[in-house]
Amino acid sequence: MDKLLYTAVSGATRTLEAQAIRANNLANANTAGFRADLERVQQHQLQGAGHGTRVLAQTQSAGTLQRAGAMMATGRDLDIAIQGEGWFAVQTEDGEAYTRAGGFTLNAEGELQLDGRPVVGVDGPIQLPEYRELDIGNDGTVSVLPADGGLIDEVGRLKLVNPDAALMTKATDGLMRFDDGLVAPQDEEVQVTNGHLEGSNVHAIEELLASMNLGRQFEVQVKLMKNAETLAQAGNRLVRGS
Structure with missing residues (x-):
């Protein structure tokens, strides 16, 4: 249960950081010469006994979209x-x-x-x-x-x-x-x-669609965290009843 919780938190944190980047891009859609930022994420496999093949999301420094603006x-x-x-x-x-x-x-x-x-x-x-x-x-x-x-x-x-x-x-x-x-x-x-x-090289529609997808991902990760809490509570009840 703890493993599920930490994995979901890792994904949710990454999603929030990506949403902040997309929001900043949208805020600069009319800023002359602005180059859009890109979120970069690397998978990080946990090492050690008991982790198996657990992989967490690890945020890297943001990249920059280099296409020219209008x-x-x-x-x-x-x-x-x-x-x-x-x-x-x-x-x-x-x-x-x-x-x-x-x-x-x-x-x-x-x-x-x-x-x-x-x-x-x-x-x-x-x-x-x-x-x-x-x-x-x-x-x-x-x-x-x-x-x-x-x-x-x-x-x-x-x-x-x-x-x-x-x-x-x-x-x-x-x-x-x-x-x-x-x-x-x-x-x-x-x-x-x-x-x-x-002009800015930000495409507002692309950024809006990406923000919507990130919002859905965040909702899924929150549900996983709630499921982890439910499983933990059920486990506690079993321990107390034994």
């Missing part, structure tokens, strides 16, 4: 989307990190930022002067026409990288990083499109 036209100068594979680089407190989100902004000093973090350029942070027009080329080159007119000036170039996504993991801030702190090099093959954003 391209959305915005017409905004500072909205940039990557064509095909690749990543933008941003500077965080613990080093360089990578993202597909390209809704950039400018701070009071004219520095290009993403969610309050400096956007990494090929030659360091990118700072824009006051300008009349802004253009970001397919290779990430940032050019401006000064506010007082004159010649178009190149003020920097976005650092665009294309490391193997399997070597990176997504942190709680939604940014991708190398586990060993490595920094990805500039990749000249990565191209961007100005005036567009990449």
